[in-house]
Amino acid sequence: MEIKVPVLPESVADATIATWHVKTGEAVSRDQVLVDIETDKVVLEVVAQADGVMGEIVHAEGATVNAEQVIGHMTAGGAPAAAPAAKAEAAPAAAAPAAESDDVLTPSVRRLIAEKGLDAAKIQGSGKNGRVTKEDVEKFLAGAPAVPAKAAAVAAPAPVQGDRSQKRVPMTRLRKTIANRLLEAKNSTAMLTTFNEVNMKPIMDLRKQYQDVFEKKHGIRLGFMSFYVKAVTEALKRFPEVNAAIDGDDIVYHNFFDVSIAVSTPRGLVTPVLRDCDKMNLAEIEKAIKDLAIKGRDGKLSMDDLTGGNFTITNGGVFGSLMSTPIINPPQSAILGMHKIQDRVMVVDGKMEILPMMYLALSYDHRIIDGKESVGFLVTVKELLEDPTRILLDI
Missing domain, CATH: 3.30.559.10 (Chloramphenicol acetyltransferase-like domain)
Incomplete structure (x- = not known):
């Protein structure tokens, strides 16, 4: 069975996958919430149409999708025993370079890789279906060879001292919409x-x-x-x-x-x-x-x-x-x-x-x-x- 994005509300062109509530190989029951999909205005829930086993997740969290697009698969009437087979199918993908395509990277991971100037193909993924996670990028950075002093002075910012740190997260679609509407109100009235x-x-x-x-x-x-x-x-x-x-x-x-x-x-x-x-x-x-x-x-x-x-x-x-x-x-x-x-x-x-x-x-x-x-x-x-x-x- 295909798991599809619901028909989106009028004036909403696309949506973002907010949260997957199930994993590949996990048993699901009828009407169980599988995934939350966030639009500019509301959050839509996609539920299982029958009892079965969750299969491949085609689009991960953070991906932009359109109405009625296939975002995953599940086996209706299957038993949890079918889970190893699903994992076995995912294993070759994990063995291959995890980031052959940017489609398997979440926006936050993609942004982190770009900021650090890394080659995504060289990072081994440990997430679902071999997807690269932020932890994978951080481990790769920890094990990377030291950058020459002169190059580091030019390419890297000054090292963080003490407990000073930053956290960068992408804006949700709702927050983007709020920001745009507030600016529109200020500029057009x-x-x-x-x-x-x-x-x-x-x-x-x-x-x-x-x-x-x-x-x-x-x-x-x-x-x-x-x-x-x-x-x-x-x-x-x-x-x-x-x-x-x-x-x-x-x-x-x-x-x-x-x-x-x-x-x-x-x-x-x-x-x-x-x-x-x-x-x-x-x-x-x-x-x-x-x-x-x-x-x-x-x-x-x-x-x-x-x-x-x-x-x-x-x-x-x-x-x-x-x-x-x-x-x-x-x-x-x-x-x-x-x-x-x-x-x-x-x-x-x-x-x-x-x-x-x-x-x-x-x-x-x-x-x-x-x-x-x-x-x-x-x-x-x-x-x-x-x-x-x-x-x-x-x-």
């Missing part, structure tokens, strides 16, 4: 940031009063994000320019409210979408955010989860950020940054009080949103958060 601050005491008192009842009824804790989403949704209704986007020479106004939530995952920052937030209550929003966070952590987010979104909320406060200038998530026109809640001395009715305050930061595209709309939007969010009753009364 007239981005400006405006700030305000909000007194979080009313919401904190509300949560304290109803937390137990809310959790008992809905099975989930009442957090801050549901209030943020509701306040943003109401503000978007009142300022449609913030919910719009530029498409060429046109402005596209959306009559729906899909809010992207920035989620930090082991592979990088992603922005899954909460759809039709105007039709959701606080409990539904909390459950949806939790589900997206779990899927992001486990690498289970689908293209549908990441596609769309008219506005983004990012909460750097969970990491301790006091203030920031978030970058717009194209093709959206604005992003709201929430920050750390910190006790500060404020003047209320001529008297000083210690209140839990939080800075708000709205970054927006000045080509479509003027100062009046941006400040009005942020003040609306502030008023709704400081008096949550306004959300219920629509005032």
